[in-house]
Amino acid sequence: MSAGLQVKNLNKNFGGITVASNINIDLPPGARTALIGPNGAGKTTFANLITGILPPSSGEIYLDGKNISGLNEAARVKAGIAKTFQITTLFKELNVREHLRLAILERNGFTSRLFRRANSDAAIEAEIDERLDQMNLSKLADMAINNMAYGQQRLVELAMTLALKPRILILDEPAAGVPSSESYLIIEAVAKLDRDLAVLIIEHDMKLVFEVANSIIVLVNGEILTEGTPAEISANPQVRSLYLGERHE
Amino acid sequence: MSNISPNTIPNTGKFSWIKYLKDRPLWVDLALIAMAVACYFLFPYSLAFVTRVLIVMIFVLSLDLVLGYAGVATLGHAALFGTGAYAAGLFALHATASPILGLLVGACAASVVAFVSGLLLMRAHGLTVLMLSIAFAEVLQEISNQAGSITGGADGLAGFIMNPILGIFEFDFIGQTGFWYVLAVLIAVFIFLKMVVASPFGLAARGIHQSVVRMRAIGTGVYWKLVAIYTLSGAIAGIAGALSAQITELVSPEVFATSFSAEVVIMLILGGMGRLYGAIIGTALFMVVHHTAASVDPFNWLFVIGGLVLVVVFFVPAGLLALPAEIKRRMGRPT
Numbered sequence: 235m236s237a238g239l240q241v242k243n244l245n246k247n248f249g250g251i252t253v254a255s256n257i258n259i260d261l262p263p264g265a266r267t268a269l270i271g272p273n274g275a276g277k278t279t280f281a282n283l284i285t286g287i288l289p290p291s292s293g294e295i296y297l298d299g300k301n302i303s304g305l306n307e308a309a310r311v312k313a314g315i316a317k318t319f320q321i322t323t324l325f326k327e328l329n330v331r332e333h334l335r336l337a338i339l340e341r342n343g344f345t346s347r348l349f350r351r352a353n354s355d356a357a358i359e360a361e362i363d364e365r366l367d368q369m370n371l372s373k374l375a376d377m378a379i380n381n382m383a384y385g386q387q388r389l390v391e392l393a394m395t396l397a398l399k400p401r402i403l404i405l406d407e408p409a410a411g412v413p414s415s416e417s418y419l420i421i422e423a424v425a426k427l428d429r430d431l432a433v434l435i436i437e438h439d440m441k442l443v444f445e446v447a448n449s450i451i452v453l454v455n456g457e458i459l460t461e462g463t464p465a466e467i468s469a470n471p472q473v474r475s476l477y478l479g480e481r482h483e
Numbered sequence: 484m485s486n487i488s489p490n491t492i493p494n495t496g497k498f499s500w501i502k503y504l505k506d507r508p509l510w511v512d513l514a515l516i517a518m519a520v521a522c523y524f525l526f527p528y529s530l531a532f533v534t535r536v537l538i539v540m541i542f543v544l545s546l547d548l549v550l551g552y553a554g555v556a557t558l559g560h561a562a563l564f565g566t567g568a569y570a571a572g573l574f575a576l577h578a579t580a581s582p583i584l585g586l587l588v589g590a591c592a593a594s595v596v597a598f599v600s601g602l603l604l605m606r607a608h609g610l611t612v613l614m615l616s617i618a619f620a621e622v623l624q625e626i627s628n629q630a631g632s633i634t635g636g637a638d639g640l641a642g643f644i645m646n647p648i649l650g651i652f653e654f655d656f657i658g659q660t661g662f663w664y665v666l667a668v669l670i671a672v673f674i675f676l677k678m679v680v681a682s683p684f685g686l687a688a689r690g691i692h693q694s695v696v697r698m699r700a701i702g703t704g705v706y707w708k709l710v711a712i713y714t715l716s717g718a719i720a721g722i723a724g725a726l727s728a729q730i731t732e733l734v735s736p737e738v739f740a741t742s743f744s745a746e747v748v749i750m751l752i753l754g755g756m757g758r759l760y761g762a763i764i765g766t767a768l769f770m771v772v773h774h775t776a777a778s779v780d781p782f783n784w785l786f787v788i789g790g791l792v793l794v795v796v797f798f799v800p801a802g803l804l805a806l807p808a809e810i811k812r813r814m815g816r817p818t
Contacts, residue, residue: 307699319696323694328690336690337701352682354684
């Protein structure tokens with residue numbers, strides 16, 4: 235039984251249009267894999283297939299050797315696959331602390347509790363404090379999401395996703411929309427992730443990709459064009475002409 | 484930094500009920516109870532109306548759980564009120580006329596109907612939910628009309644006389660016992676709902692309202708959570724319906740009317756959704772204005788209600804509960 239995530243012969247068609255074609259990937263624990271490709275390559279669709287937002291047309295997905303292809307999105311989260319969104323998706327009327335509280339309560343299966351206050355569990359509150367501290371969000375704990383800078387909102391989303399204690403983390407363009415002055419926040423946060431966590435980063439920002447990833451998969455028109463280490467990918471003439479540009483060093 | 488949500492629960496570390504009560508003086512709750520009690524003495528000949536207001540408050544509180552907290556728009560909530568009313572009436576007629584048992588039966592019957600209808604309704608979104616909820620209430624209304632041998636048909640269900648509450652307090656002609664009975668149930672329901680909305684379940688309901696996508700992404704089975712919320716709301720709506728049946732000792736098919744469902748939505752919008760207190764204030768305002776305007780001009784009272792809704796929606800879209808904050812905002816002060 236292989237640990238981590240295995241995707242085997244995954245295909246997705248919308249009518250006659252193929253958006254994912256015979257994709258095979260392996261994400262062992264500790265992987266830092268980047269998925270890159272031009273706009274419309276099918277990167278987000280692929281992430282949605284893994285997380286269960288979209289059903290595949292064919293193919294199978296295994297988590298720690300167990301076939302999870304038939305599970306819905308919520309069940310896959312419980313199984314250990316979590317994702318951040320391309321466009322930050324948060325609760326506009328909850329503060330930062332409440333975001334983490336909700337994620338931890340859900341992780342523990344406590345959101346059906348009716349007769350305890352949501353903030354009554356000391357262990358959960360302590361975990362929230364710890365996670366806020368890890369992300370340098372302690373000072374913003376009681377701040378409304380709408381009042382925060384976009385980069386900070388990204389961190390909240392990441393903190394909330396990590397609070398689910400996933401084994402597979404999918405970051406869909408974590409630096410998208412983040413001003414360059416704040417992108418270091420994302421790089422720092424990703425660099426600090428648990429080494430046993432398998433991370434798949436979908437990203438256009440090559441600085442972030444080459445700084446964080448130890449392997450890169452290039453997706454073009456729903457197919458894997460090539461994969462390899464950052465050095466191999468940056469030296470690949472086909473990738474340079476299609477995506478990175480000839481000047482990339 | 485601002486603490487935006489009135490429902491935001493500050494971090495208290497290790498939880499203590501004593502500290503909780505110290506942090507949150509109950510003067511608002513006590514003032515509301517005092518006002519209700521004052522009505523008893525100020526309007527001794529209008530107790531039937533005051534009691535009706537209290538019953539509708541319970542009903543609007545049940546709607547707040549679904550619409551205000553979970554964000555599910557429905558125009559058929561009267562289906563659950565009506566189910567509770569008929570269940571309590573039939574139970575009193577054929578089993579026992581015990582008020583407390585009747586309340587439980589009303590709550591159970593309405594929660595079963597809410598669960599079954601919720602299995603369908605919670606699969607839909609937006610306008611589809613509105614249409615389906617109206618259709619469901621209309622179907623129940625037609626059943627109550629057609630099943631005359633059981634429900635009394637268009638004449639309504641009558642002929643049951645309630646026993647004394649707890650075997651001690653007899654219902655009287657003026658409605659004094661009924662007033663205290665309904666007020667006690669309202670207080671119990673309000674306390675229960677305050678616990679629910681502050682619980683993990685309540686936090687999840689707010690999460691669903693604000694982002695279904697994010698809730699799924701943290702592993703929440705949104706559909707079943709919504710069915711649970713709707714079922715709980717149905718139980719409370721059923722209690723309101725049962726109270727209505729017990730107090731008036733009559734249930735007519737009009738309890739299922741879409742206009743009634745629409746009125747309670749307006750009451751909630753007037754007071755402010757997702758805050759519980761909004762349901763109380765909105766119901767009181769709507770019913771008092773309705774009562775007064777209808778007695779002044781029985782044909783054109785809807786103009787007054789319409790004007791009231793327009794003013795509130797334009798100037799205080801978050802409802803009257805947000806009026807102080809809105810005034811401060813317009814005066815340029817931070818809220």
